[in-house]
Amino acid sequence: MDYVYGPGRNHLFVPGPVNIPEPVLRAMNRNNEDYRSPAVPAMTKTLLEDVKKIFKTTSGTPFMIPTTGTGAWESALTNTLSPGDRIVSFLIGQFSLLWIDQQQRLKFNVDVVESEWGQGANLDVLESKIAEDTAHTIKAICIVHNETATGVTNNLAKVRKILVLKWLSICLRMWLSIIYLRQSHRVLADINNYMHPALFLVDGVSSICALDFRMDEWGVDVALTGSQKALSLPTGIGIVCASPKALEASKSAKSVRVFFDWNDYLKFYKLGTYWPYTPSIQLLYGLRTALDLLFEEGLDNVIARHSRLGKATRLAVEAWGLKNCTQSEEWVSDTVTAVLVPPYIDSTEIVKRAWKRYNLSLGLGLNKIAGKVFRIGHLGNLNELQLLGCLAGVEMVLKDVGYPVKLGSGVAAASAYFQNNTPLIPSRI
Ligand SMILES: Cc1ncc(COP(=O)(O)O)c(C=O)c1O
Missing domain, CATH: 3.90.1150.10 (Aspartate Aminotransferase, domain 1)
Incomplete structure (x- = not known):
């Protein structure tokens, strides 16, 4: 050699x-184990609870899938959307470009918002698209939190604000109307027109565990990362976290999915055995140690x-x-x-x-x-x-x-x- x-x-x-830290390397240096024995499900249960912390979510449901960031993208999209669905996606560099390519190949109707490479997502365009979309044709907003090709971090709190501000302005109008016009029925119908139900899907591959990320607070519906980035593990686990709204959407989403189907995981979660197919035992032990190190540091x-x-x-x-x-x-x-x-x-x-x-x-x-x-x-x-x-x-x-x-x-x-x-x-x- x-x-x-x-x-x-x-x-x-x-x-x-x-780099993979020494304690993680040592934790992974072990034999295979029977993943149907009680030990692996017991460890998996704690991992599922603990990975929620890196997304800052209490209500999300995580899936630890044997895949890379690209597979995690596919899992997020196919579980929540149907072919032909209109999605707004921001093109700001090579990784957002690749995600958009995947979205197009999965037959979504992608409304691409492009910025010069080196700039962040154009959120003014998002604001006007949301304002115009009273018929709710936009089913999802897809954004790469940190574009690894250009070193650009997008402001997710601002995306959330754009989605919510419309709602707040309508609340205010409702309140004024109730007080002054007593036309609450008409205004309530109005609210339904404005409250935007688009799912908020975020690639956190080069941000989660390194940059400020708040899934619940920012109203993110699906967040995802890959083990080889800030978690400092080998490549091989795509972690996808779904909000209750995303899980609900998965019940009616019609995209074909097999390996990435959340339902297969959910069935095994209920049984307490957790794995629809063979997990990498070594990576699970590595993940346990990686999380312990992150939590020890805070x-x-x-x-x-x-x-x-x-x-x-x-x-x-x-x-x-x-x-x-x-x-x-x-x-x-x-x-x-x-x-x-x-x-x-x-x-x-x-x-x-x-x-x-x-x-x-x-x-x-x-x-x-x-x-x-x-x-x-x-x-x-x-x-x-x-x-x-x-x-x-x-x-x-x-x-x-x-x-x-x-x-x-x-x-x-x-x-x-x-x-x-x-x-x-x-x-x-
Ligand atoms: C932001 C971002 N998203 C997605 C990916 C794709 O991840 P993977 O190569 O693990 O499939 C990468 C890879 O570097 C990335 O940086």
């Missing part, structure tokens, strides 16, 4: 798959850590004199930074050289922005000093490819920020 890893550790800074601390990693990376980019692909502060991502390079440099060369010379793995620019950006993933089980290693590597590569960077400039900016802002490790206080 060719030995391709080089000495020391590979510095893995692609935005997923990410989810809010995990989010704060990602916020520090994101901020420090952006400070380094600025110190190098380079620009973030994300066009405005309102959309910057704390899990991935896409760095624009000057036109005379091919960013693919940066990624190649980082791997070949410094054992550093960076993310490529994808599709429209191939050659124009490289990506630094800063999510999952990662700390400040690890990130500084990556930033030092990026500086050397930039110099290698002819960009006039001052070595140490980005590291200095990031480490000054860390030195002022890094708290004590919560479990060591």
Whole structure:
């Protein structure tokens, strides 16, 4: 076998798959088990309860499906919608593009709202579409919370507000009418016209367990993630969480689904055996440990850590004199930074050289922005000093490819920020 890893550790800074912590690796190093014995269902029960916490939901029903993020997308769509259903979907980068492609191949009527890559979802367009849609032809709104290709985070609370504000304005009109006109019957009919029933489907693949995510509070109907991102596990579990409204929708949704059918899971949940087909025992033990580590650190601390990693990376980019692909502060991502390079440099060369010379793995620019950006993933089980290693590597590569960077400039900016802002490790206080 060719030995391709080089000495020391590979510095893995692609935005997923990410580093797997040692305790998780050890937890997964075990034999297979009989998944129909009492032990695996007992562990599954606790996992199902605990994964709800990463979505911040108490009313949602989670499904841990042996799949990737792409399968989780399909599960969300086919369980809740029927072919021909109109859905509004935001195109802002490669992953939202791929989800839209899947939506079209599943024969939904996709109303695509496109933004320039580097910008967030155009929520003004959503607002007008919702306002115009008094007949409720929109069955779902699909949005990628964090577009991993461009490092753009969408504002989900704002989406929720758009859906709810219409409702509130109608409530106000009802109240005024009841008081002044005493026409409550007419106004109540009016409310039904305005209250928008569209399902709110969110790809949280590169956000959940790293960015602030509140399924219940934001009225998200289906949220999903993949195990290889901020959960810091191997690829192989797609976690999909459905609100009561989404479960209700699944009863009448007519899309063909077999492997991803929530009903098969629900039957086994009732029986207390949980698995309609063979789960990966090793991944379940890994997930148990990954969740334990996240809860030990505290989810809010995990989010704060990602916020520090994101901020420090952006400070380094600025110190190098380079620009973030994300066009405005309102959309910057704390899990991935896409760095624009000057036109005379091919960013693919940066990624190649980082791997070949410094054992550093960076993310490529994808599709429209191939050659124009490289990506630094800063999510999952990662700390400040690890990130500084990556930033030092990026500086050397930039110099290698002819960009006039001052070595140490980005590291200095990031480490000054860390030195002022890094708290004590919560479990060591
Ligand atoms: C935001 C987002 N959604 C979906 C996917 C697809 O996930 P997977 O490659 O696990 O199928 C990715 C992969 O990177 C992603 O970043």
